[in-house]
Amino acid sequence: MCGSVDRIIATRFTRSLIAIFNPEPHDKWVRFHLTRRQLLANVGYAAAALPFANMFPSRKTHIVTLSFDDGFKKSFFRTAEIYESFGLRGCFNVIAKPGENWKNPIGNIDDWNRLKERGHEVMAHTYDHTNLTEIPLAEAKRHIDRCADYFEKHLHGFKASESVYNFAYNASNPDLDNYALTRFLVVRTQGNTAVNPIPTHRKPVLIGCWSQGPENGQAFLDKAINDFLASPGGWFVYNTHGLDEEGWGPIGSVYLDGLLKRLTAMPNVEVLPAGEVVLRLRP
Numbered sequence: 035m036c037g038s039v040d041r042i043i044a045t046r047f048t049r050s051l052i053a054i055f056n057p058e059p060h061d062k063w064v065r066f067h068l069t070r071r072q073l074l075a076n077v078g079y080a081a082a083a084l085p086f087a088n089m090f091p092s093r094k095t096h097i098v099t100l101s102f103d104d105g106f107k108k109s110f111f112r113t114a115e116i117y118e119s120f121g122l123r124g125c126f127n128v129i130a131k132p133g134e135n136w137k138n139p140i141g142n143i144d145d146w147n148r149l150k151e152r153g154h155e156v157m158a159h160t161y162d163h164t165n166l167t168e169i170p171l172a173e174a175k176r177h178i179d180r181c182a183d184y185f186e187k188h189l190h191g192f193k194a195s196e197s198v199y200n201f202a203y204n205a206s207n208p209d210l211d212n213y214a215l216t217r218f219l220v221v222r223t224q225g226n227t228a229v230n231p232i233p234t235h236r237k238p239v240l241i242g243c244w245s246q247g248p249e250n251g252q253a254f255l256d257k258a259i260n261d262f263l264a265s266p267g268g269w270f271v272y273n274t275h276g277l278d279e280e281g282w283g284p285i286g287s288v289y290l291d292g293l294l295k296r297l298t299a300m301p302n303v304e305v306l307p308a309g310e311v312v313l314r315l316r317p
């Protein structure tokens with residue numbers, strides 16, 4: 035392939051990929067930057083998805099979402115690099131007002147806007163990480179509202195009605211789930227299983243996840259994901275946090291790199307951020 039054709043195709047597919055991956059096509063802030071290698075790795079996906087974007091649910095049998103919570107700055111940017119090396123979007127969930135009581139440094143809203151500009155999905159992980167099951171329901175609803183309002187004001191292109199709400203500690207109850215679903219498109223909480231039905235329409239949906247900590251959660255994740263891959267399929271959602279030594283139940287950066295390499299080589303598997311699984315569908 036000669037250089038000029040290469041560039042034309044690269045430009046065409048860059049536009050296509052922005053259209054596919056950007057849930058808000060008119061949002062000037064969101065750009066999906068790909069290296070040529072990453073771009074070419076996605077050409078098959080883009081070509082297959084283009085004519086049908088937002089029209090049909092996935093034909094893949096297994097969707098994997100690794101949902102990174104809390105906002106550990108070093109880990110989140112390293113995770114973003116690893117995802118980008120496979121042409122993938124990371125799934126990052128951050129806290130509006132995280133406070134100071136964290137053992138590893140937490141990023142700020144400018145960091146999250148930078149990750150979003152790089153094409154990653156950045157969603158809400160509560161207003162201030164309060165366990166909403168431990169406060170009165172009316173107060174808990176105000177927390178959810180404050181969270182939605184904060185990110186709509188400060189996170190570029192964020193609309194709660196097109197976003198994911200991730201409960202702190204994955205702690206919720208039916209009243210909290212139902213209220214959060216009036217503000218957000220997707221609500222993530224603790225599940226009896228980490229495997230959810232693959233959605234078929236862009237409608238509000240409650241999803242369950244698994245998580246494991248406070249020590250390294252890699253072995254638990256590895257078994258859960260291997261069991262899932264051996265199953266008939268569905269949407270596997272695993273809540274993780276930092277890499278290596280950071281955060282609750284961290285996983286190794288080398289492990290993450292190897293896992294994504296394995297998953298992206300499987301023809302029946304898609305690795306997607308949680309919001310995209312629903313946002314790409316028609317209502």
Ligand SMILES: [Zn+2]
Nearest residue numbers: 103104202203
């Ligand atoms: Zn958290």
